[in-house]
Amino acid sequence: MPRFTRRALWPCVAAAAVLVAAVLVAPGPAGAHGVALVPGSRTYLCYVDGLQANGQIIPSNPACADAVAQGGQQPLYDWFGVLRSDAGGRTTGYIPDGQICGGGTTKYAAYNAARTDWPTTHLTAGSTIQLHYSNWAAHPGTFHMYITKDGWNPLTPLAWGDLVPFWSVTDPPQSGGPGGFNYYYWDTTLPAAKTGRHILFIQWVRSDSQENFFSCSDVVFDGGHGEVTGVGGSQPSSSPSQSRSASPSVSVSPSASKTPSPPSSSSPSTGGGGGGCTATWQNVAINWAGHFQAEVTVKNTGSSTLNGWTVKWTYTGGQGFDGAPWNGTLTGQPPNVVVKNVDWNRVLGPNATTSFGFNGTGTAPATPPALTCTSP
Incomplete structure (x- = not known):
């Protein structure tokens, strides 16, 4: 099994104080109710990448920066809000091809962009990982997981025909109460023999209403164990074949400063x-x-x-x-x-x-x- 320098493998939850500060700065009301934290969704990891100490969102990742230039900061203050209130579990024909990652909404349209420099999570095909999905507002329901087909081109807009279902779970446990950075969690075995770049798509279908939630996570199957690149100044993987060791992973805590302090002088x-x-x-x-x-x-x-x-x-x-x-x-x-x-x-x-x-x-x-x- 490859061993990488692990500076942050799974996106970590932030201090509540930082979230409060960000919401106070946000120009509009926050939305709801959840996207994937592990592997991190586009909106969540762009929020992590861009959040500043003063609560402003100024991404360093080029894809995230372009999305903010197109749609403003508010979609990232509402990183957990990619939803449709009348979806009722519908997929093909309800949300048009090319608009899947943004849930077919104008607000999140910038996060449909077909490009290879979104924040990326590095994984190993066939391995079992624990998924984390924000429970910003908790609801009963089922999480349906899809992965893009072999041979999918990440430079083409995502279509329903590109996605293959591989896992689902109903009413999984939660790490804590709603309203913060807690999450639903469950173990998932990733599809075997996957290589290169893919999108992991999750549709959360509520069982108590017609409301559904949509989440796109950019992943690359390169032998990784959840390392994240393209956040906080690290370089995203530019091609499916690029080695994980070529670009160090970084902390993805939303409270992290973009300038690390010197290492501790204490000995191991x-x-x-x-x-x-x-x-x-x-x-x-x-x-x-x-x-x-x-x-x-x-x-x-x-x-x-x-x-x-x-x-x-x-x-x-x-x-x-x-x-x-x-x-x-x-x-x-x-x-x-x-x-x-x-x-x-x-x-x-x-x-x-x-x-x-x-x-x-x-x-x-x-x-x-x-x-x-x-x-x-």
Whole structure:
């Protein structure tokens, strides 16, 4: 399995204060009710890319910048609002070809543009990932997932004939209550043998009304594990064959400054719990006011294969999490943190390593916390 430098694998939820500031600056009322956060939709990742400390939205990504030039900032303040109130589950003929990503609306028409420089999530065909879909307003219903056909040309407007259904889920669990950056989540196995650029399209069909929601996420199947490029100054992949390692991924927290602060001077902290594994903490050189990033590497130090691992530590400075970890499952909340493996990095052979990362709130610990690592 390829190993990339993971500075942000899955788009992370932002602090509520930043959202409030952005809404106060927005020139009109916010809409509703949800789009994909993982893999991130065009409107969500353009919002992340463009949000400034003063609440203005000024994207650095060229596709996002052109969309704002065409349709203004309001569609990104309402990044969760690509919807039709009378859709009733209709697809072909209801929303015209070429207008699918914008839900057939004038407001989001700029996000239908056929181009290859939208923010992009890097994935591995046939892998199982956890989808996150904003629950800005929670409703019962079914999420229908589609992927573009093999041979689809990303420089042509998206048509219904380009899409193939591959997954659906009804009333999945939620990470928290509506009204913030919480989300519905479910595990999905991606179609096998996919390569190059594609669009992952989700239509959320409410079961209690005719209202439907539409979400287009730009993805590239290149062996990635959810790394995002084209956000916050990183370079989007310019062709389906471009290697992920050619353009570093960045933090996609909407509260992140576009200018990272210098790396922490603290040295890595390694700990073990006698369970056949060690865990090593490393502060990452991406920090912004009240937030930091860290990465933890887990190593199997035993002579037999590990079938699952757990890392624990205790915060002493009031630190927390800005969203969920990537490549790890948070099962114990601060100050007594517990992170367990996800499915794809559950098994580690002798001397094998894996890592998980996260955006933290507060100040990065000057002295990394003592870590313990155990296996079942």
